[in-house]
Amino acid sequence: ITAEATVxxxxxxxxxxxxxxxxxxxxxxKAVEYAVRGPIVTKAGDIERGLQQGQKHPFTEVIKxxxxxxxxxxxxxxxxxxxxxxxxxxPELLDSSSFPEDAKQRARRILQGCGGQSLGSYSASQGVDxxxxxxxxxxxxRDKGVPADWDNxxxxxxxxxxxxxxxxxxxxxxxxxxxxxxxxxPQYPLYSAAISEMEAVQINYYLDEDNCWALDxxxxxxxxxxxxxxxHPRVICIINxxxxxxxxxxxxxxxxxxxxxxxxxxxxxxxxxxxxNVYSPDCQFHSFKKVLYEMGPEYFNTVELASFHSTSKxxxxxxxxxxxxxxxxxxxxxxxxxxVKLLSVRLCxxxxxQAAMDVIVNPPLPHEPSYLQFxxxxxxxxxxxxxxxxxxxxxxxxxxxIKCNPVQGAMYAFPRIFIPPRAVEEAxxxxxxxxxxxxxxxxxxxxxCLVPGSxxxxxxxxxxxxxxxxxxxxxxxxxxxxxxxxxxKL
Amino acid sequence: ITAEATVxxxxxxxxxxxxxxxxxxxxxxKAVEYAVRGPIVTKAGDIERGLQQGQKHPFTEVIKxxxxxxxxxxxxxxxxxxxxxxxxxxPELLDSSSFPEDAKQRARRILQGCGGQSLGSYSASQGVDxxxxxxxxxxxxRDKGVPADWDNxxxxxxxxxxxxxxxxxxxxxxxxxxxxxxxxxPQYPLYSAAISEMEAVQINYYLDEDNCWALDxxxxxxxxxxxxxxxHPRVICIINxxxxxxxxxxxxxxxxxxxxxxxxxxxxxxxxxxxxNVYSPDCQFHSFKKVLYEMGPEYFNTVELASFHSTSKxxxxxxxxxxxxxxxxxxxxxxxxxxVKLLSVRLCxxxxxQAAMDVIVNPPLPHEPSYLQFxxxxxxxxxxxxxxxxxxxxxxxxxxxIKCNPVQGAMYAFPRIFIPPRAVEEAxxxxxxxxxxxxxxxxxxxxxCLVPGSxxxxxxxxxxxxxxxxxxxxxxxxxxxxxxxxxxKL
Numbered sequence: 001i002t003a004e005a006t007v008x009x010x011x012x013x014x015x016x017x018x019x020x021x022x023x024x025x026x027x028x029x030k031a032v033e034y035a036v037r038g039p040i041v042t043k044a045g046d047i048e049r050g051l052q053q054g055q056k057h058p059f060t061e062v063i064k065x066x067x068x069x070x071x072x073x074x075x076x077x078x079x080x081x082x083x084x085x086x087x088x089x090x091p092e093l094l095d096s097s098s099f100p101e102d103a104k105q106r107a108r109r110i111l112q113g114c115g116g117q118s119l120g121s122y123s124a125s126q127g128v129d130x131x132x133x134x135x136x137x138x139x140x141x142r143d144k145g146v147p148a149d150w151d152n153x154x155x156x157x158x159x160x161x162x163x164x165x166x167x168x169x170x171x172x173x174x175x176x177x178x179x180x181x182x183x184x185x186p187q188y189p190l191y192s193a194a195i196s197e198m199e200a201v202q203i204n205y206y207l208d209e210d211n212c213w214a215l216d217x218x219x220x221x222x223x224x225x226x227x228x229x230x231x232h233p234r235v236i237c238i239i240n241x242x243x244x245x246x247x248x249x250x251x252x253x254x255x256x257x258x259x260x261x262x263x264x265x266x267x268x269x270x271x272x273x274x275x276x277n278v279y280s281p282d283c284q285f286h287s288f289k290k291v292l293y294e295m296g297p298e299y300f301n302t303v304e305l306a307s308f309h310s311t312s313k314x315x316x317x318x319x320x321x322x323x324x325x326x327x328x329x330x331x332x333x334x335x336x337x338x339x340v341k342l343l344s345v346r347l348c349x350x351x352x353x354q355a356a357m358d359v360i361v362n363p364p365l366p367h368e369p370s371y372l373q374f375x376x377x378x379x380x381x382x383x384x385x386x387x388x389x390x391x392x393x394x395x396x397x398x399x400x401x402i403k404c405n406p407v408q409g410a411m412y413a414f415p416r417i418f419i420p421p422r423a424v425e426e427a428x429x430x431x432x433x434x435x436x437x438x439x440x441x442x443x444x445x446x447x448x449c450l451v452p453g454s455x456x457x458x459x460x461x462x463x464x465x466x467x468x469x470x471x472x473x474x475x476x477x478x479x480x481x482x483x484x485x486x487x488x489k490l
Numbered sequence: 491i492t493a494e495a496t497v498x499x500x501x502x503x504x505x506x507x508x509x510x511x512x513x514x515x516x517x518x519x520k521a522v523e524y525a526v527r528g529p530i531v532t533k534a535g536d537i538e539r540g541l542q543q544g545q546k547h548p549f550t551e552v553i554k555x556x557x558x559x560x561x562x563x564x565x566x567x568x569x570x571x572x573x574x575x576x577x578x579x580x581p582e583l584l585d586s587s588s589f590p591e592d593a594k595q596r597a598r599r600i601l602q603g604c605g606g607q608s609l610g611s612y613s614a615s616q617g618v619d620x621x622x623x624x625x626x627x628x629x630x631x632r633d634k635g636v637p638a639d640w641d642n643x644x645x646x647x648x649x650x651x652x653x654x655x656x657x658x659x660x661x662x663x664x665x666x667x668x669x670x671x672x673x674x675x676p677q678y679p680l681y682s683a684a685i686s687e688m689e690a691v692q693i694n695y696y697l698d699e700d701n702c703w704a705l706d707x708x709x710x711x712x713x714x715x716x717x718x719x720x721x722h723p724r725v726i727c728i729i730n731x732x733x734x735x736x737x738x739x740x741x742x743x744x745x746x747x748x749x750x751x752x753x754x755x756x757x758x759x760x761x762x763x764x765x766x767n768v769y770s771p772d773c774q775f776h777s778f779k780k781v782l783y784e785m786g787p788e789y790f791n792t793v794e795l796a797s798f799h800s801t802s803k804x805x806x807x808x809x810x811x812x813x814x815x816x817x818x819x820x821x822x823x824x825x826x827x828x829x830v831k832l833l834s835v836r837l838c839x840x841x842x843x844q845a846a847m848d849v850i851v852n853p854p855l856p857h858e859p860s861y862l863q864f865x866x867x868x869x870x871x872x873x874x875x876x877x878x879x880x881x882x883x884x885x886x887x888x889x890x891x892i893k894c895n896p897v898q899g900a901m902y903a904f905p906r907i908f909i910p911p912r913a914v915e916e917a918x919x920x921x922x923x924x925x926x927x928x929x930x931x932x933x934x935x936x937x938x939c940l941v942p943g944s945x946x947x948x949x950x951x952x953x954x955x956x957x958x959x960x961x962x963x964x965x966x967x968x969x970x971x972x973x974x975x976x977x978x979k980l
Contacts, residue, residue, distance in 0.1 A: 019660070019724050019757035019794055022824050026662045029828055034835050045614070069612045072605025082580045089842075090576035096588070115562025120808040122559050124535070157647060157812070160836055170509070172516045193835045234509050267509040304509055318610040320841035322647070322812075334512045338519055340532075345524050345683045346650055350840040351810035352579075 031196040033455070034189050040439055041066050044449035059447035065468040066451045068243075068411040070317030073468070075384075078316050078377050080370045081359040084110070085321075088119050088355045102368040110355050119351045125344040127155025127325070128351065131358045135325050138361035142275075143290040152328050154339070155357065157349045158319075159273045159310040162326035163237075164194050165342060166306045169335065170235050170267055171198045180231035182223060184215065185457035186414060186464070188243040188271070192457070201231035206459055209416065212405050213247035217256040224264060235267045236260075241274040241285070241409030244456050244466040246389070248283035248408040254291045262303050270307040273324075276314035279386035280408040289329060305329040311356045313411065315381040323353030323360075385411065392467065413467045414453065435463040521686040523945070524679050530929055531556050534939035549937035555958045556941045558733075558901040560807030563958070565871060568806050570864045571849040574600070575811075578609050578845045592858035600845050609841045615834040617645025617815070618841065621848045625815050628851035632765075633780040642818050644829070645847065647839045648809075649763045649800040652816035653727075654684050655832060656796045659825065660725050660757055661688045670721035672713060672756070674705065675947035676904055676954070678733040682947070691721035696949055699906065702895050703737035707746040714754060725757045726750075731764040731775070731899030734946050734956040736879070738773035738898040744781045752793050760797040763814075766804035769876035770898040779819060795819040801846045803901065805871040813843030813850075875901065882957065903957045904943065925953040 022030070041064070047055075048062040064072070071077065080103055087093050087107035094104050113130040115121030126132065129150075136150035156162035171179045180201040183191045195202045205223040207213045215238070227233050238257060240249040261268045270288040278285050288307055293300045311323030331339070363378075364370040389407035396404040396415045404415035419427075419434045427434040435452035442448050453464025512520070531554070537545075538552040554562070561567065570593055577583050577597035584594050603620040605611030616622065619640075626640040646652035661669045670691040673681045685692045695713040697703045705728070717723050728747060730739040751758045760778040768775050778797055783790045801813030821829070853868075854860040879897035886894040886905045894905035909917075909924045917924040925942035932938050943954025 016752065016792055017755050018820070018822055019755050020825050021822050022828075024660075024662055024724070025825060025828060026659055029659055029832055032831060032835065034831060038831075067612065069605060070610075071608035072611040074606055077608060077610050085842075086576040086580035086583065089579055090572045093576065093583075098586070114810070115559060116564055118561035118567060118810070120560075120567050120806075120810045121562040122557065122809045157840070158837065164836075169516055169519055170514075172514055190835060197835075234514070262506065265507050265509050302506055316610075319612045320604070320608070320610045320838070322838075322840040330508070332508055332511050335510050335515060338512075338515055341522060341524060341528075342519055345522065345680060345687075346654075347648065348810070348812075350647070350812040350843055352575075352842045353840055 028197050028199055032193045033196070034193045038451070038455060040436070040443060040449060040451060043440070044443055047443070047447065057447065058445055062443075062447045062449060064449045066449050066466070068313060068317075068468050069319055070313075070381075070411075071319070075317050075381060076377070077318070078359075078374065078381075080364060080374045080377075081316055081318065081356055083370075084359050085352055085355050089352065091117075100369040102364050102370050106359060106362065107355075110358055114351065119355065121351070123155070123348040123351050123354065125340055125346075125348055127153070127349060128354050128358075131155060131354050131361075132325075134358050134362045135327075139287075139289070139327060143287055143293070146290050146293040148327065152331075154326050154328070154343065155349045155354045156308075156324040156326055157346075157353065158312060158322045159271065159308040159324040159326075160190050161322075161346075161349070162306070162308050162324060163190060163269065163271065165339070166267075166269055166326070166328075167194050167200070167235070168198060168342065169339060171200045173232055176230060177232045179235070180227050180233040182220070182227070182233060182236040182266070184237070184239060184242070184245075185459075186245055186453065186466075187237075187457055188239060189455055191237055201227070203227040203231070203233055204457065207242070207245055207247070209405065209459070209462070212408070213242055213245035213414075215249060215253050215257065217253070217260060220257065220260055224260075233264070233266065235269060237269045237271065238288070239271040240288075241277060243271075243274065243410050244412040244414045246405070246407040246410045246412050246414065248278050248280065248285065251284075251286045251291060254286055254288055255295060258288065258292050258295060258299060258303060262299055268303060268305045270305060272307050273310040273313045274410040275309065276382070277385060277411060278409040279389045280406060283408045285409070289327065292329070300329075302330060304331060311353060311360060314360065315378045315385075316356070316360055317381070318353075318356050321353040321356045322350050323355075323357040324349075325357060389413075396467075411468055414456070414464050415467070417463050417465060419463050433463075435465060438463070439465055518687050518689055522683045523686070524683045528941070528945060530926070530933060530941060531939060533930070534933055537933070537937065547937065548935055552933075552937045552939060554939045556939050556956070558803060558807075558958050559809055560803075560871075560901075561809070565807050565874075566867070567808070568849075568864065568867050568871075570854060570860045570867075571806055571808065571846055573860075574849050575842055575845050579842065581607075590859040592854050592860050596849060596852065597845075600848055604841060609845065611841070613645070613838040613841050613844065615830055615836075615838055617643070617839060618844050618848075621645060621844050621851075622815075624848050624852045625817075629777075629779070629817060633777055633783070636780050636783040638779075638817065642821075644816050644818070644833065645839045645844045646798075646814040646816055647836075647843065648802060648812045649761065649798040649814040649816075650680050651812075651836075651839070652796070652798050652814060653680060653759065653761065655829070656757075656759060656816070656818075657684050657690070657725070658688060658832065659829060661690045663722055666720060667722045669725070670717045670723035672710070672717070672723060672726040674727070674729060674732070674735075675949075676735055676943065676956075677727075677947055678729060678761070679945055681727055691717070693717040693721070693723055694947065697732070697735055697737070699895065699949070699952070702898070703732055703735035703904075705739060705743050705747065707743070707750060710747065710750055714750075723754070723756065725759055727759045727761065728778070729761040730778075731767060733761075733764065733900050734902040734904045736895070736897040736900045736902055736904065738768050738770065738775065741774075741776045741781060744776055744778055745785060748778065748782050748785060748789060748793060752789055758793060758795045760795060762797050763800040763803045764900040765799065766872070767875060767901060768899040769879045770896060773898045775899070779817065782819070790819075792820060794821060796821075801843060801850060804850065805868045805875075806846070806850055807871070808843075808846050811843040811846045812840050813845075813847040814839075815847060879903075886957075901958055904946070904954050905957070907953050907955060909953050923953075925955060928953070929955055 083103040084106045111117040113128040132150040132153040135153045136148040139148040180203045182203040185204045208216045306328045312319040364374045392413045401418045424434045427437040433454040439450045439452045450465040573593040574596045601607040603618040622640040622643040625643045626638040629638040670693045672693040675694045796818045802809040854864045882903045891908045914924045917927040923944040929942045940955040
């Protein structure tokens, strides 16, 4: 009798079944797929532990390019942000002369907003009031004066938490009236995972790979009309700048999407966590909210919009703090109360993550002592990311059999790989997708962990992989094996 | 046209409906109730803001006794814990002579376990390896040598997150085969909220108020047999020490519950977040896991158990960090992989909360520099909580019309109030529960925010309120108005 047996005999000879088995597991949980932490990442972890324990592999290090985890890739934290968090965590430091006055001022203000002036108190479920106010001011400045009401701001546990909460509100109905959620393909797999967990209907709209992954409004119409036959499309999700595809949406395209959402009564979810990660000089970040405002009051006062931001990306890269916020627009007042209720069941987002978010929206001003260092560090991070984005594209495009669009923004490349027919057949006969086979071989032979495009979605018959824009050293390391594998082996 | 209108006219004269209204909201979200942050707490917040803006009330301060939020009530953080978190947040402080060596050693070890040695990296979805190892060591010591495997430990975003994740795994089936979840009544409303959100079947077992809120095994059998007629009971949840009822379960009672779960193939969820909050000298905390072990291998190797702990309660009271862990036992291996997958969709628990959890399970040892101060602070907090628990019971029992059981543990009293029949009638005619009317009046007249027993569940025809064991000054403030309201008005 092992701990893992599903059925065991009791002493009295009667059977004791396990309560929780693969047969009795919630089928919605079973249906969830989450590629960026899926089987290939698990395998990479196993190999890594093996290496540490002295196992032999044709390489000495596992390079994980599966997720945007900047600090793990060697990016240094922004000093000012960490000073504020440390001051909030241990307020005795407010008396220390080794911390600058502007960091102390931020920390004092945040602590004033916390119960008992402690980061250890629960905040309101929507977040600390003064941080929500700072966020509203930040959004107004970012959007050149478009009004932002802090009553519409909710702190979240990373952006994922906000996205899941809004989706949860929107899922209802059965059969043909079941809620449909439009998502880009390729997508960030949080969306497909949440949709299958909630048993909503996933409506794919395909980004145009031949046009630098742009969103094509005709494709939106096509997807919507087709979906209407079997579900009730209620939401359109946009990721801008794109994850994993790295495109930055044009203002014109955003306006088209918003017009479409307006006409079809769709709720708009705009994932803007990469808003600070725009590298191409031809591109500019436009928030969906700002464009909506510029379309006039008929749009700005009606279209329901939730947009999301995070501490995890941008120049701060603070994933571990799980900080983030969402701003909602035109939400029905009763629905808003329901949203607060839903959030309150989880009590509150981590308050140290809220403090980190506050620094991002309330950085040092030109007259403040930390201004120069803050901007030097910020520029250095964004400059390095821009350089890597460009290098990634260039290096990948030198490999025969790989074609990579420009990485205009975000932190990823999603190159297409042309896998020879006989390798495709081999994969099919093994029962795995060809791009999964490619990524598994790459991992086994080189220690490089990429995620196959099938985890993000791709047009049938095309194959891709997702690559986080790595340290340049790593990128150069990746190049040769990629080349070898694709040209010689597949 | 206001932002809140459900239907608006487009310029072209066609109607534009809102996508998200009370009619189209996810009905499972609508069904959720969460009393500890419910309407009375919202009202308390409104009054508080009103006071700040100069509105007149018969009181000058709102006293919130709705939730265990220790720091908000003036409890001071444990210095050592905050030192470690500050060091992890801003590692430059590792060079500062004003931090003790044992705090630095803890911080260095945690940072070693983080990607890029930064709190800003994502951790593995189960949490940082070395923190999981520390937790396993802690559990072995707590349970006098009962083995704990760190592979069974998962860091969580507070205990709530772990509880919801495990419940989510267990919910399946339709109609009579729908999963039933046994919960104590009174309960902590996270359970009922999660159950209704997941459309599971709530199975109430009533705690014995006349016997100091003890769990009666016969009541478990009754509830189970009755529920079997209309659902598939799969889980039993226990809160020990009890929230909101403050009882500490006897070893004998725990053994009976585990035997029952063993016989009926139930999954056991043991909410032990108050394990350090035991005040009555006649009571002792026994973990469900330890008792299971002592029942012998037939039990220890078969009963599926998940137990939960948190940084939010105990002596640390660090709610805002959203730290916590769960330990699982006898989980099917494939199911375990599914659990990891489910957790990975949210990426990872906040790493600063993980660091806080590490300090709680790995406090200073007798030979370390912070040992004396740490234990002095810990004793002071637990001593004050014990004193308040006793005083709360005593003071409440001097009020005619109130009967309060001893507060053996946790942080709450759940006294019964005897509301005169004509007040009950009045409430009924207003369409609210009598205890809600009582709490609303108390809030309006005195500024004291209690949560009515109906939000936690109570036997029909009985009324209660929940009171967090407050600062003693506040408790004395509460006494007179309580007395006046119950004796003179109701």
